[in-house]
Amino acid sequence: MSNPSIMPPIEIEDASPEVRAIYEDIMQTRGTDWINNFWKVLAHDPALLKRTWDTLRATMAPGALDPLVKEMIYIAVSATNGCEYCTYSHTASARAKGMSDTQFMELLAVVGMANETNRLVNGLRPAVDEPFKRQAG
Amino acid sequence: MSNPSIMPPIEIEDASPEVRAIYEDIMQTRGTDWINNFWKVLAHDPALLKRTWDTLRATMAPGALDPLVKEMIYIAVSATNGCEYCTYSHTASARAKGMSDTQFMELLAVVGMANETNRLVNGLRPAVDEPFKRQAG
């Protein structure tokens, strides 16, 4: 048994009309008939729930980057931070958007490599090369 | 003036034949005529230099993921970890591979959002939903 969540999930049938409307919007946007626990615990602060959902929807929408690429970036951050729930939920989302086993393993290889070289740099402290300063901007 | 690097960069003209061969390989692979400071400080351990370069080349090569996507994942990790050198160098690489301003800003928006929700999850500790366990694998 894992530990209980610190704030209990607020189920759909127990939600206030304000929270329920956000739940409905999440389900409709995703084409699902259930709400995952992240939103159910966030619902203890309806304003935070609304802001977070609105921001997530705007951030993850198709734009200059493909939605699957955005999910993979989300996994990269979550694995770097070691967030277990987030790794499961965004790997599931990436799978639903078509991520193959091979793409997933390549993603993790890059994440691992970046975490390695970040620390080689942190220990050796090379100066940022002048060409990089010009090319980055 | 930033602080000096902890190990001094080994310039091409001062490199051992073993190190110089790796430098040549890096320049040829990248089509450039200079070596960035990361490799020059790593050169104090030629075996580590070689392993790191070989792994980087294999990891960042075109595969199931596009090389630009891989560079953006590298930026996501480096910004999450706060590695300054790595952020400059991989943003420069992503630029060289065609990343637009809009793509870069969208990437950072996802990185910021993921770091935010990772901590909402860490504080509230929701249980991983059963459907996510099945869909992630």
Add this chain to the structure above:
Amino acid sequence: MSNPSIMPPIEIEDASPEVRAIYEDIMQTRGTDWINNFWKVLAHDPALLKRTWDTLRATMAPGALDPLVKEMIYIAVSATNGCEYCTYSHTASARAKGMSDTQFMELLAVVGMANETNRLVNGLRPAVDEPFKRQAG
């Protein structure tokens, strides 16, 4: 079943007189009749146990900051680092000091936001504004 702790907890009845005296001090200071697992595993190094307890008591004592504010800062750090045990234990402590649901959710909203903007900054690398340098000190 979660994984076993790496060093087994040393129960009160099995503790050396030196460790038992610290346990007694913890219980008396807190007005409880039990010792939590953190101290029981730390007890494998009695000097470390004593230093850590003495420092914690001094650090968390009322001072220029309210003890509840200190607990909330502890939660902010623990959620940022993703330390599960620490999040449970310091949320419990904050609750015992009167933290409301609303305060807890506001705390997490700030923690999430700070983690987000930290990474927007890490990716964009703005220079520290001159007024901030003067005002911070």
Add this chain to the structure above:
Amino acid sequence: MSNPSIMPPIEIEDASPEVRAIYEDIMQTRGTDWINNFWKVLAHDPALLKRTWDTLRATMAPGALDPLVKEMIYIAVSATNGCEYCTYSHTASARAKGMSDTQFMELLAVVGMANETNRLVNGLRPAVDEPFKRQAG
């Protein structure tokens, strides 16, 4: 000289009407006549600028927690993550809201202690005590 910011700051006089309106709102809300670099680099994505400012204003507004407490939580997160810009800017904000030297040093003492015990826990892996599970929720 520190490194240049990766995206150049967009000054008030060069901003689009959309961005300028947000800048005006920031200055009016804060009662200042200048915009700090964080917003000026974020302005390359006006939608992200707007969302981030709206969320920051909502999150940092007086509520169940005092605005100064919120600034101190922001510092705690920024110091834990090592975000230099964020540490300067939010320490400046906390100063402007009245944080004393003594409060600042006590804040850092808690941040340091929490980061220490988070890792003692990570290495020893004690189980979450049953009373903490009940009291945290």
Add this chain to the structure above:
Amino acid sequence: MSNPSIMPPIEIEDASPEVRAIYEDIMQTRGTDWINNFWKVLAHDPALLKRTWDTLRATMAPGALDPLVKEMIYIAVSATNGCEYCTYSHTASARAKGMSDTQFMELLAVVGMANETNRLVNGLRPAVDEPFKRQAG
């Protein structure tokens, strides 16, 4: 029950000849007759499995540092990052190489202290002393 691993472990009897050969090498090098789950999940990308194993073997081999010291450094990083699996596996390896209870507790005391002072520094931002710049290199 902990959550299932995201990619299922590939057992020895189900492994391709390429993967099986690496498994055999791991078992022979370690003098064991079983493979731990890390390698079994990495096996979904045989090239990544091979590179990671080759690098690990080279990195952890006796050199200027004692293998036990290397395992303790691995624990220090894993506890700092909060990687549960890694903490168990490398503590087990360090035990197999002779790490005593006292050595383990001293190691964690240093890890805790370093994490504490890292954040005191991050909050106070002292300049790097000139003698340290000279002595570090």
Add this chain to the structure above:
Amino acid sequence: MSNPSIMPPIEIEDASPEVRAIYEDIMQTRGTDWINNFWKVLAHDPALLKRTWDTLRATMAPGALDPLVKEMIYIAVSATNGCEYCTYSHTASARAKGMSDTQFMELLAVVGMANETNRLVNGLRPAVDEPFKRQAG
């Protein structure tokens, strides 16, 4: 020019008798005639200065682990966290205790590798193997 430290260093000649006594103890213990900036900024809270120095001296003293090994563990944590000041100061200390270039590079190779595999684990989530649970304790 790097940014100014957030709290100004308190020089020896400006220190209170309480702080000066700690400075003297630090210099005498280390056999030096100067105090590094970390202690000078911490001196704004004399009780924190004293606790931190006492803990550091106890933690880094010869014990079951060699003082040089302890300094290398300190570097491993500081590079993982990206603390620039700490990396310079503890690399300088390790040099003063005899760390060779080869030892330093091997240390960083392990730090990099551990940070890499920590994230491969975080993304793939293998279960802790039963033998590791028994052997770690």
